[in-house]
Amino acid sequence: MEEKPFKASLGSYGSDKSSPDNDIRNLWTRATLSQPKLNVPRSSVGENSDMEGGGIGRKSRRWYNQKAGRDSDGGWEEWDDGEDKGSFKQEDLNESSLLELELRRASSLRSRLGEDVDSVTDTEMSSSESSLNISKHTPHRAYWMEQQNRLPLPLMELMENEALEILTKALRSYRSGIGRDHFLTKQLQRCIEGLKRRQSKRLHLLVH
């Protein structure tokens, strides 16, 4: 079962690269609390997940949900009763159920807050609740997508930097061996330029 995702990715290697606009991490790094629009399709999340990743994802999601349930008094039983192994399967969890879970958590938190702080006004609570929803909603989706679907950015950076060094040296061998005008040399050169562009884009994002 572990081989299937790799064969699929080998066969459709270009397809991942062809949709940079749908990369949620680009949205994640630039998203603010006032921008709740995250329309990245979740259908791609479950497809390429490996068993290990899926297992860890399942366990950590259950831990997270249990912890959140424990944090809100009275919410624990709610989670316990409603907890169904099937509902925590990554392929079954969709956007609407995730939102529902977040809202439940927020409402249980609100009831807890209401006992302690009586003087907080309704408007303040509603704004804090919405910001809580957004702040909880925004990073989690990106986090899970990254966990299930993509490699961590620091690792990608390390790999790309190293590949760039190796390919730059290989280019010299290509030029001395088969010449500058050979199509293989040009193909390698294009690849190197692509990697350099990605590197400079990352540096640009870091600076700004």
Added chain:
Amino acid sequence: MKLKQGSFLWYLYLDKLYCLLSVRNVKALLEYFHLLDVHHNNTLNDVLFYHFLHHVTSWNRTQIMIVFNMLDWNAMGEIGFDQFYMLVCILLAQQNHLEEQFIFRHSRPVFELLDLDGELRIGAENFHMYNFLFNIKKQDLRELYHDFDITGDRRLNYKEFKLFTIFTMDKYQERQKAEKDKDKGKKDLLKKKRLHHVNVSLKQFLGINVSESRL
């Protein structure tokens, strides 16, 4: 051979029991492979392969080309991901001193790699050529052919090779156990010395107090 510190492979690790990468590590390795696969053939040619190994290991050109010829078992002049994965496992086994365990766990693929001619037998010269890969010392090679060449043809077939891997694994485990016992012995000795010091200082302290009280 040591992997270059801070390189991508340096961060990977083998499962110590099965001497294989985890699925997550394989996924990362596949991405890395695709970065190097500039011609989109799902392969690396000899030039790319050479520069990759030259960058991450301390092997010279001759050793790198020996490894390339060994892995290019289809004689295509290119290395696919399967061979690349095998190579990375061998490198990591060497890096983490798991050669004996690796050969024991994967005796069949290793045998097939060493059997360059496809004769289902390995001569001493094959072993000698690849001893930088599996860290087999000359003395061990001599013992190997002396003790395990049951058929007497001065070459090892797979069964004889398997026996050798089992024997090497036993020796490795005994060595590990001896090292553990040695460490344990050292710790016990250190504990005893500390206890002795504490006793001596206590006695001295008590001895002084008793003499003061008498006075």
